Amino acid sequence: MVTNYTADQIGDIFYSTMIDPYLGVEKILGWDITVGITTPLTTGAFNFIKNSTTVSYVGSTSLPLIAGDEFIVGNIKYQIDTIIDANTFTVVAAPIFSATGLTFYLLPDSNNQFSYEYSWSQEPEGSSGGQMSEFLPLGPSLLALNFDSSKPLWIKLKLSVTALGDANQISLISNSFTLETATGTIVVCPDFCADCTDSIAMNGCANIIVECDDSLYDPYNLKQPTKTYEQLTELSTDIWGHTVKYFRVEPDKRSKDVILMEYSLYNVVEQGELKIMVPDNEMPTAQFSYDIFGMGFEDFEIHLTKGQFKNAFGIGPSPRMRDYLYFPLINRMYEVNAVQYADEFNEHMTYWKLYLKKFEERTSNIITDTTIEQELEALTVGVEEIFGEEIKDEYVQTTKPAQYQTTFTEVGDGTRFRINTGLKIIDGEIRNRWTVISKNYYDLRSTKDSNVELLVYNKKSQLSVNDNLAFTAWIRPKFVGNAHQIIFDGFHDNKGLEISINATSTIVKINEDVYTITHDVALDNKTWYGFVFNLNNGFKTFSVSTYKLDPMSNWQNSSSMNKTFERINHTAKNFGNPHGWVLNKNYQLMPADLDITNIRLFKKTIGTDQHMNVLQQYVVRDNQLAHIIDNAIPSINLRRYDQSR
Secondary structure (H helix, E strand, C coil), rough: EEEEEEEECCEEEEEEEEEEECCCCCECCCCEEEEEECCCCCEEEEECCCCCCCCEEEEECCCCCCCCCCEEEECCCEEEEEEEEEEEEEECCCCCCCCCEECEECEEECCEEEEEEEEEEEECCCCCCCCCCCCCCCCCCHHHCCCCCCEEEEEEEEEEEEECCCCCEEEEEEEEEEEEECCCCCEEEEEEEEECCHHHCCCCCCEEEEECCCCCCCCCCCCCCHHHHHHHHHHHHHHCCCCCCCCCCEECCEECCCCCCCCCCEEEEEEEEEEEEEEECCCCCCEEEEECCCCCCCCCEEEEEEHHHHHHHCCCCCCCCCEEEEEEECCCCEEEEEEEEEEECCCCCEEEEEEEEECCCCCCCCCCCHCCCHHHHHHHHCCCCCCCCCHHHHHHHCCHHHCCCCCCEEECCCCCCECCCCCCCEEEEECCEEEEEEECCCCCCCCCCCCCCCEEEEEEEEECCCCEEEHHHHHHHHCCCCEEEEEEEEEEECCCEEECCCEEEEEECCCCCCEECCCCCCCCCCEEEEEEEEEECCEEEEEEEEEEEEEHHHCCCCCCCCCCEEEEEEEECCCCCCCEEEEEEEEEECCCEEEEEEEECCHHHHHHHHHHHHHHHHHHHCCCHHHEEEEECCCCCCECCCCCC
């Protein structure tokens, strides 16, 4: 039986439904579902003290845990460090809140677990999701979906109890999806039940309700008649199908060859719009292939119902080889290479399986209808444009080679040319609430030899007087004096760019000019700061901006937090003549008393209204506008050098 968000029998089913949808989502990158187990031995409660590792236990039974065991309070997992006595123990990580009488859960295992399915929609806000997709097993198919960021995203989870011990209960506590937004940010947003028991201990938002329905329609178990199955097939195609332009071809009977049993000429007789389904909604990849025959792309399979084809072309015709299909969603023209019946229900054919390949223009295809001919020409013209500048920019923006290429050659990984063997790359997330800013950073204190660079980039220090640039990074000072620490070095013989910083000021060297910018607020050690430098030759100005990230931003409970990310310094200055330089020196990082990550060098300046947006991008949206994108990710195959000089 299901009670709210808790089940106590194998076979119990309930649903997690969102109260408010996610906004601006393009992809789902992952998920984390927190599930807790209660047993007859977990009837007690815990008392937490803020910032204290000591926890007290109150209950009628003995503590059902030992040192090393893990448990859940709220939706946060804790680990027992030491058992002090029957009613007291310590945990590895101290809680950041105080509370008494807290319910605790054990972690699920192979004997106590759910199976998960998902459904989604992009119906308008206020619709509670409206018409949802069919349920699919929670897995790679969800990661493959691309969503319209201009529409809200509703996700519904179906949880089925597949294993449960005697007298045990299993509860859904929260679910968290890792979302990639239209701005390039990665958001991790935990959602928990609106009526959760210990809401003070929950990390996230009260954004899900639990529904139970034992009378779900199941055409397979209920053995519905064939007609109902056919109607459901057509209905699902109408709702979730992809619209395509279909060009129907018929052989010219005058070109019949009875020896080879084929026709040499084909007529394109009519066109129409219809909807098709793609198995598992897996569209072909955007990657092109090249061979001696030219450019090609991936073959794939689609499903076309009888009703869709009849509505488009009437009773009688059926799909055949050499028909054409244009997909507006991926802007490609395909050709039917094979047609197969699909006997899916009681030997009754409800749809065709069409196997598609790249469309090929043939002189044997005759188009007598000028309207169809013009339509085909409009859809197939412009292959050369694939190699145009705009398409190249979009390819770079989409694939992000500068960011995702961590394996390249023994020397260089696409962004970094070489790394000193002593440079430490630290695993450590930087978050602004649920927005993941960074996952790694460089410790520039790895060596005190100021004459040996720690990291050298592939990009040379060069700038035309007609071009602009912008530099951004996240730094965490560890200053031990007043000396300025170099955070970005592309300077030699009074040429180039060098940026250095201490607690009270920033020094910018641009060729022979040296500018000192005093901070409005002194920088604190052990606090992360976002740094933005703009150099605009067109307006003969440069600016330096600094943003402070609240150290508590890596934790967010049910209460809201204000001003977790704020600008503390901003200075703009004019200069006389445009700055330009050409050096044979690559941009590099030098030893310094600070940590640094998310180093970016852009070809264009960044408007002040976009500073916070760009600084919070773990995935850089406008990849094509960047010279350097370095998230401090460890390279898989990059050789390290003890003495890079």
